[in-house]
Amino acid sequence: MSFLQRSRLFRSIVRHGLPDSVRNRALVTFTNFFLHIQPVKVRLRAMQFTRTFYLGGLSAACFFILVVTGVLLMFYYHPSVPRAYEDMKDLEFVVSSGVFLRNLHRWSAHAMVALVMLHMVRVFFAGAYRPPREFNWVIGVVLLLLTIGLSYTGYLLPWDQLAYWGVTVGTNMAAAVPVLGDQIRFLMLGGHGVNENALIRFYVLHCVVLPLALTVGIALHIWRVRKDGGLYLPPKG
């Protein structure tokens, strides 16, 4: 182990020793790209499970699972009619673990929507939305809308009855916007009804536009939490 540690290759990747001292443990957080979003030290009060229930972190974890399973699903999916639905059947009967893959993506998506909502409720009742964090709350609302948007655009992709009519109901609501309603629906669907154009629009939004926006949004959200002094804790006393 120590031989490995002293090797030039290892030292070029990790620039500190084993995390056996306070200094090295600080360096683990400090010098690691993935861990540096966290502070080196956290207050014990912020570590209590009931403080956050890890809801924000678990929302992000769901997003990670969704990206991994989503990319795998993209290998088996064609956004065209009727191929999209046939691909669902292929996932069920041809692809190894295809059903499991789709299940995991589907249930993680529902879990993410629920977790983001619960996260918002938790943050509200903790009073963490108040100044100076008010704009981060606004970013959080945008992230909730993006999450719902991601879930909803994904809802159409299997191209079954559930998908088709679920999206028809939703986009008909958009058509109720005064003056611009029909234009907005046309913009969403690329036509006057849910058809192949709608499928490709929802596909591109689901796989490219919204995940990118959400990634940037999450980064901004966490960055602002750090800049505001980490997790919100009520003043003591």
Next chain:
Amino acid sequence: MSDPEKVLVPERTDDARAVKVRLAVVQDEERATVERTDEPECMSFPHLVLREWIAFLALSLGLVVLSLLVNAPLEEMANPEKTPNPSKAPWYFLGLQELLHYYPPLVAGVLLPGFVVLSLIVVPYFDINLRREAIWRGRSLPGALKVLIVTALISLFFIFSAAHPVWPIVVPTIFVGLLMALPAALGQRPAVLHWLATRSLPFYIFLWFLIVATALTAIGTLFRGPGWSFTLPWRDGIY
């Protein structure tokens, strides 16, 4: 500073080169909003990172087990000719779809959700009783009466403005109104009443929104069947 003869005399001039000794005042490094704390802390690595890792594994395990046990729904291929009855949106939109039962699409699908999103955005800028001062100082019967009148007006609005009385909104409205009025009517003696009296107005508005949204979503998901008729999930199943 041990030599008393050397005294610093500040000199004012426009030419910086003319000043022989310059004194620079450097502010101690401080973040604008982060306050130094003497609270007990611990190292993020390994204590926090380990907990997060366990939380991630627990979530993954839960989702994997769920995915092994329950299959994602897949119905027959989309058919524009064949409208299922009822046609339901995904669960997080069923609160809105339930509202469609009471209000025209412009109200249920555009105005109300737009209003909700707008309210959520302005909530931190909405500076009423934000600092958690008690709404009621001691007993205030006129105050309680005011809250109850507003509650009654909102309830009446939601009873008569819709095609059917919107009970999922009316009942939470009365409930939250009573919670707000209780400490003013009864005083703050038990700790619960004191707690209620010291909640902020945004707290009550958010609580109201949360109960309404949950009620509408639960009814839309579990209690609605063909033609959006009222069904019982244990008797008729979930549509």
